[in-house]
Amino acid sequence: MKLLVCVSKTPETTAKIAFTNNNAEFDSSGVQYIMNPYDEWYALVRALELQEAQGGSVTIINVGPAANETIIRKGLAIGADEAVRVNAEPQSAWYVARQIAEYAKSENFDIVFLGKESIDYNGSEVGPMLAELLGLPFISHATHLEMEGNKARIVADIDGGDAQLEVETPFVISAAKGLAEQRIPNMRGIMMAKRKPLKVIEPVAAEDLAVTVRFQLPPEKGEVKLIDPENMEELVRLLHEEAKVI
Amino acid sequence: MVLIFAETQKGKFKKTAYEAVTYGYKTAQILGTECAALVLGTASGLEELGKYGASKVYHVPDAALDNFDSQVYAAVISEVAGKAGANVIIFSHSALGKSTAGRVAARMNAGSVSGVNSLPTVEGGAFRVRKGVFSGKAFAEYEVKSDAKVLSLMGNSIQPEASGQPAPVEVVSAEVPAARVTVNKLERVEGITPLPEAELVVSAGRGMKGPENWNIIEELANVMGATTACSRPVADTGWRPHHEHVGQTGIAIRPNLYVAIGISGAIQHLAGVNNSKTIVVINKDREAPFFKAADYGVVGDLFEVVPRLTEAMKKFKAEH
Ligand SMILES: Cc1cc2nc3c(=O)[nH]c(=O)nc-3n(C[C@H](O)[C@H](O)[C@H](O)COP(=O)(O)OP(=O)(O)OC[C@H]3O[C@@H](n4cnc5c(N)ncnc54)[C@H](O)[C@@H]3O)c2cc1C
Ligand SMILES: Nc1ncnc2c1ncn2[C@@H]1O[C@H](COP(=O)(O)O)[C@@H](O)[C@H]1O
Numbered sequence: 001m002k003l004l005v006c007v008s009k010t011p012e013t014t015a016k017i018a019f020t021n022n023n024a025e026f027d028s029s030g031v032q033y034i035m036n037p038y039d040e041w042y043a044l045v046r047a048l049e050l051q052e053a054q055g056g057s058v059t060i061i062n063v064g065p066a067a068n069e070t071i072i073r074k075g076l077a078i079g080a081d082e083a084v085r086v087n088a089e090p091q092s093a094w095y096v097a098r099q100i101a102e103y104a105k106s107e108n109f110d111i112v113f114l115g116k117e118s119i120d121y122n123g124s125e126v127g128p129m130l131a132e133l134l135g136l137p138f139i140s141h142a143t144h145l146e147m148e149g150n151k152a153r154i155v156a157d158i159d160g161g162d163a164q165l166e167v168e169t170p171f172v173i174s175a176a177k178g179l180a181e182q183r184i185p186n187m188r189g190i191m192m193a194k195r196k197p198l199k200v201i202e203p204v205a206a207e208d209l210a211v212t213v214r215f216q217l218p219p220e221k222g223e224v225k226l227i228d229p230e231n232m233e234e235l236v237r238l239l240h241e242e243a244k245v246i
Numbered sequence: 247m248v249l250i251f252a253e254t255q256k257g258k259f260k261k262t263a264y265e266a267v268t269y270g271y272k273t274a275q276i277l278g279t280e281c282a283a284l285v286l287g288t289a290s291g292l293e294e295l296g297k298y299g300a301s302k303v304y305h306v307p308d309a310a311l312d313n314f315d316s317q318v319y320a321a322v323i324s325e326v327a328g329k330a331g332a333n334v335i336i337f338s339h340s341a342l343g344k345s346t347a348g349r350v351a352a353r354m355n356a357g358s359v360s361g362v363n364s365l366p367t368v369e370g371g372a373f374r375v376r377k378g379v380f381s382g383k384a385f386a387e388y389e390v391k392s393d394a395k396v397l398s399l400m401g402n403s404i405q406p407e408a409s410g411q412p413a414p415v416e417v418v419s420a421e422v423p424a425a426r427v428t429v430n431k432l433e434r435v436e437g438i439t440p441l442p443e444a445e446l447v448v449s450a451g452r453g454m455k456g457p458e459n460w461n462i463i464e465e466l467a468n469v470m471g472a473t474t475a476c477s478r479p480v481a482d483t484g485w486r487p488h489h490e491h492v493g494q495t496g497i498a499i500r501p502n503l504y505v506a507i508g509i510s511g512a513i514q515h516l517a518g519v520n521n522s523k524t525i526v527v528i529n530k531d532r533e534a535p536f537f538k539a540a541d542y543g544v545v546g547d548l549f550e551v552v553p554r555l556t557e558a559m560k561k562f563k564a565e566h
Contacts, residue, residue: 140345
């Protein structure tokens with residue numbers, strides 16, 4: 001099976017979120033970047049497991065500048081066979097989806113994997129856009145994926161439960177927690193990654209139809225109001241009369 | 247025109263559908279236009295959407311649409327939107343909405359913003375709308391530059407307002423392509439509001455010591471009519487089902503009330519819950535970071551405090 005995994009770069013989960021240039025841009029100074037956890041832990045690992053069981057290849061793709069190659073190399077160290085980087089600074093989900101679609105349309109991948117969302121912009125948008133551009137079915141938030149020939153049996157998260165689905169290749173799928181278990185790259189993987197092919201391709205023209213113009217931090221919480229642990233009636237009263245939530 | 251995709255479950259509208267129509271009505275007022283709703287598949291009570299502001303309800307009753315396939319839905323929604331002359335399409339930011347909105351945007355060449363949490367503003371022709379980013383740690387204002395626009399509305403961002411009249415329902419025909427995704431089974435926890443829609447949430451963490459102690463959490467949630475949630479290690483060790491896991495790698499929620507019990511308040515946990523309107527923290531350690539994000543705090547042993555809170559809630563419920 002020929003598999004593609006879309007990987008993005010996100011600030012590390014404990015990164016301090018701040019903005020510059022009059023709150024128009026994310027302040028990346030001092031921020032550590034990681035591979036988006038859904039892409040690395042679940043999408044990539046499940047793709048590798050399928051390839052190990054049935055043969056084929058796993059390609060990872062990232063739309064991003066040269067600085068993203070550290071993350072791309074990590075994907076190769078975890079076990080991907082080859083990588084593609086589309087040399088551009090992504091501004092919107094639409095732009096990213098257009099670039100990946102352009103590359104994927106002539107490659108005939110059996111399955112295209114993504115994460116359920118990127119933990120910075122929390123869009124869940126690239127997957128459905130890419131699927132539409134490729135004219136393929138899309139299953140989002142998958143927690144289980146088993147292949148039987150070209151037929152996939154999938155369990156996916158829906159609001160308040162699970163859906164059991166079936167679809168034939170080719171298709172696009174986004175990964176949620178449960179799809180696989182995180183893998184830590186070992187020394188051999190890291191050494192081998194250095195020799196694996198990383199192809200850089202130039203972007204196609206695509207418009208940014210929706211862009212961020214301004215950021216804002218949530219208002220600071222005031223000091224916590226401490227309630228006597230013996231007096232839970234007081235807490236209930238405050239929730240009713242002051243916070244008005246019950 | 248603004249077109250709302252009104253989501254149904256087993257043929258009935260969910261609260262999020264009423265939220266979306268209310269939001270769409272207000273958006274249409276801002277844009278100086280009308281708001282219509284669209285319903286797919288077998289459903290009843292369609293005219294009710296008029297009360298929330300839809301001036302008309304389009305219905306494609308084809309039973310093939312009772313099963314969800316994002317590709318099919320996107321084709322049908324785009325076709326109806328085109329026929330109706332709609333240029334703003336609004337979804338709920340639900341599992342279904344998330345996987346369809348992007349497809350519709352791609353088909354219509356529309357700029358899209360997912361998970362918006364406030365009404366748009368239009369200044370000097372610039373259409374701007376706000377959403378949460380960095381897993382709840384900040385907000386971003388987006389400008390949508392294209393004429394066609396697709397938005398998905400984060401749950402609990404607006405209260406449904408039913409002040410209007412029932413609306414006329416117009417059955418429309420659309421080409422329904424054959425589904426490529428087969429739905430074998432849907433399993434939903436019955437009788438409990440799913441977390442993304444819940445207004446009241448009672449959540450517990452590793453401070454619970456083990457799954458056998460969860461009865462006190464369930465009792466409190468029961469009395470309050472709340473949905474239960476948990477921290478990640480609790481779901482990872484199988485103490486609780488994974489769909490209860492909230493946080494950066496779980497689900498993000500914004501209930502009116504989040505009660506955190508025996509949860510330390512790690513930044514990745516807060517990422518999923520810090521947009522809750524009111525946060526109550528129960529923890530025996532005054533230094534637990536969660537207290538910094540809390541409105542109300544109780545420093546004490548949860549095994550004593552929680553049953554006391556349950557009693558107090560029972561008393562309150564009996565009186566109100
Ligand atoms: C990349 C990444 C992503 C992550 N994503 C998430 C996520 O999505 N969601 C998430 O929750 N975590 C996430 N985590 C894990 C997170 O960092 C914390 O480890 C986790 O939230 C801690 O869970 P906890 O608060 O239940 O447990 P602990 O940190 O062990 O806290 C238990 C708390 O219970 C209190 N306590 C103990 N006994 C009692 C008692 N008898 N009465 C009252 N209080 C008591 C203690 O004082 C303590 O504060 C992530 C971590 C990483 C690295
Ligand atoms: N710049 C990018 N390059 C490659 N894949 C990406 C990029 N941005 C997002 N993705 C993929 O799209 C998924 C969803 O991202 P988003 O729509 O931003 O929430 C991510 O989990 C990745 O799999």
